[in-house]
Amino acid sequence: MKNITLSSDFILLGLLVNNKTTGIVFAVIFAIFVVAVTANLVMIFLIQVDSRLHTPMYFLLSQLSIMDTLFICTTVPKLLVDMVSKEKTISFVGCGIQIFLYLSMIGSEFFLLGLMAYDRYVAVCNPLRYPVLMNRRVCLLLAAGAWFGGSLDGFLLTPITMNVPYCHSRNINHFFCEIPAVLRLACADTSLYETLMYICCVLMLLIPISIISISYSLILLTVHRMHSAEGRKKAFTTCSSHLTVVSIFYGAAFYTYVLPQSFHTPEQDKVVSAFYTIVTPMLNPLIYSLRNKDVMGAFQKILSRCLSAQKVSTSDA
Secondary structure: OOOHHHHHHEEEEEOOOOOOHHHHHHHHHHHHHHHHHHHHHHHHHHHHHHHHHHHHHHHHHHHHHHHHHHHHHHHHHHHHHHHHOOEEEEEEHHHHHHHHHHHHHHHHHHHHHHHHHHHHHHHHHHHHHHHHHHHHHHHHHHHHHHHHHHHHHHHHHHHHHHHOOOOOOEEEEEOOOOHHHHHHHOOOOOOOHHHHHHHHHHHHHHHHHHHHHHHHHHHHHHHHOOOHHHHHHHHHHHHHHHHHHHHHHHHHHHHHHHHOOHOOOOOHHHHHHHHHHHHHHHHHHHHHHOOOOHHHHHHHHHHHHHHHHHHHHHOOO
């Protein structure tokens, strides 16, 4: 059984049922992919080159951009290739790698978003101690903890998933190797593993959600006690972008990994998965950049430098 499984490829049935709209959907997904990768790379670049952005909040934001870039590159390039190719296969090993990468990235983002809420709590509730509580060493430890926590999820669930005997149809009714879709092909009882995965995913969500809930409860209490309208506005502006990203990301993850399978259909799973694997990595940098004066100021500064350098080179020529 293992030899048959290891030597067999899976077939990804893709995102669409109606092939007549493939061209339009391909163009939309490709555009989203380009925007997402470009926006995240620009965000990482701006945070690195502008000294005003060398703060704990922007350091954690740069880690989020790295995760989003790797996350969208795990699924979308394969999806785009499959949409224009007759061969829609993915090898057994390739499927395992894809599962590990997307589990690691989504798990890392879970933890990082929770740690970003803690950062906002310290900034709003303990501003005088902020440089001490969120020094460079602490930031590095927090980021490393987020990456480690996500990778642990990948190392735990991927080997179990790939050791399940798959002896029925090789057709995965999805556009990438997502665990629930892959497990539908198993010819063994996977109820125990699905329970384990459910508990693991609940814990992965519960820990950061607890941090986020406690952090923002304390932030609301602090803001309520503020007498300055400007201080309240600054606090809400600081936290609103993060809360928007949290709501979008955790909402999709809750549906996929916590809601019982009886509430799922393959078509709904595809739509939700497309949202959090394709759309969310594009929204994150746009939400943070468009609503953030520091990021927009850094972008305008770099852009003006580039334009000035271009004018000088043109005049010299």
